[in-house]
Amino acid sequence: MTPGRASRTLGGVTDQRVAVLQEPERITVETRPVPSPGPGEVQVAVRAVSVCGSDVHYYDHGRIGGFVMHGPLVLGHETSGVVSALGEGVDGPVVGTRVAVEPQRNCGRCEQCVRGRYHLCPFIEFFATPPIDGSFAEYVTVPATRAHPVPDALSDDAAAMIEPLAVAVHAAGKADIGPGTRVLVTGGGPVGLLCLQVARARGAAHVTLSDPVARRRDVAREFGADTVVDPGAGDDVPPADVVLECSGVQAAVDAAIAATAPAATVVLVGTGAQVTLPLDLLQAREITVKGTFRYAHVYPAAIALAASGAVRLDDMVTSHHDLDGAVDALLAARRDPESIKAVVRPA
Known part of the structure; x- marks a missing residue:
């Protein structure tokens, strides 16, 4: 500097x-x-x-x-x-x-x-x-x-x-999550857990978190997930109006898009290598795919959200x-x- x-x-x-x-x-x-x-x-x-x-x-x-x-x-x-x-x-x-x-x-x-x-x-x-x-x-x-x-x-x-929370707040804003939204979070790492909590705070009707690691699924339940699924076990995934993809892994991207409801929004939050997207499914369901890169103008909102207790940072x-x-x-x-x-x- x-x-x-x-x-x-x-x-x-x-x-x-x-x-x-x-x-x-x-x-x-x-x-x-x-x-x-x-x-x-x-x-x-x-x-x-x-x-x-x-x-x-x-x-x-x-x-x-x-x-x-x-x-x-x-x-x-x-x-x-x-x-x-x-x-x-x-x-x-x-x-x-x-x-x-x-x-x-x-x-x-x-x-x-x-x-x-x-x-x-x-x-x-x-x-x-x-x-x-x-x-x-x-x-x-x-x-x-x-x-x-x-x-x-x-x-x-x-x-x-507050920095990783800002990532989640920015992503949730891109997805326009609001009361009644059905949300799927793929990836149960720190950013995924924060996206889960922000979705809950914005009034999501149902939040599902998908992760292959049992411990992460258990933690997601503790942080308010309505449903947790193991993507490798063939668990049923409830249809989602919004997907917050937090892993950057091809298999997770595929599963996330497959779980979308018509006219859903998929926000790519996780960083990874190049992935392919199923254009036939995107077009048939009129799915919107958005990228995110860091954040802007969200720190005050993230601080207020954490201070309110709606997001549990210390517990992480x-x-x-x-x-x-x-x-x-x-x-x-x-x-x-x-x-x-x-x-x-x-x-």
């Missing part, structure tokens, strides 16, 4: 510890200078960073699709913290404010930004997406408009998970780690079938 002159600071620390992915499967903890906020920015003392599947993918492979590491990279983008310094021209959020960090910086001038689709800005800088460093660090800097104040009702862990956290344990956090889901969400606490 852009360096600059710090002002109105909290603390005065000059060095920080940072966990750095040097190459696939090798992370070291380094000492680096604390970044100073530039004009329009705030410095945030990081309190919690929840691990995303994309972090694990970079750790394993050093790339996701066309996003490729060409040098060391700091992982982590699901972030909460406390504003610790203000850059030039910034009046708030004031120092000491607890915030959920929206980890992206857009240009503000291109056609997508002007049209309000800033998440599609071709010049976007997103935490932990090469070459932009993320938040496995004690301090980060972000535009002041991307540091969203959170109420005391939200823990630091929950505030960090299953382990905590410090920076020295960053690898353990990244591999938690692989090592422990009970794991849902690992959280790194840099401080």
Whole structure:
């Protein structure tokens, strides 16, 4: 992030510890200078960073699709913290404010930004997406408009998970889920569980979650699924007006589209390799297929939803780690079938 002159600071620390992915499967903890906020920015003392599947993918492979590491990279983008310094021209959020960090910086001038689709800005800088460093660090800097104040009702862990909740809120908005909607969520990972909860909060009449892992199906029941199905067992899937596809797996995409009611909407949330779509079925049922990429303009809604208790974020956290344990956090889901969400606490 852009360096600059710090002002109105909290603390005065000059060095920080940072966990750095040097190459696939090798992370070291380094000492680096604390970044100073530039004009329009705030410095945030990081309190919690929840691990995303994309972090694990970079750790394993050093790339996701066309996003490729060409040098060391700091992982982590699901972030909460406390504003610790203000850059030039910034009046708030004031120092000491607890915030959920929206980890992206857009240009503000291109056609997508002007049209309000800033998440599609071709010049976007997103935490932990090469070459932009993320938040496995004690301090980060972000535009002041991307540091969203959170109420005391939200823990630091929950505030960090506003980021993946924003993904689910954006996807549910794309699907226009409302009272009476029958929803199918395919994939019972963290984003799938959040999509399930957001669908419930928006008044869905019936929510089904499909996942081949029994533990994930059990957890989905705990988070409010009306029906859970094992896609490999031939379980009947109730017809769906909306499908939120959260796995990115071809078999799940096929099963999801097969389960649609006429005129349904399928929203592709999960990231995966190229998949094929059954055009005959899409046309015969007049199914709408939509893609999603991150989110825009939804952080305030996600914070309000979490603060209301309609979405249970803290209940999804299953382990905590410090920076020295960053690898353990990244591999938690692989090592422990009970794991849902690992959280790194840099401080």
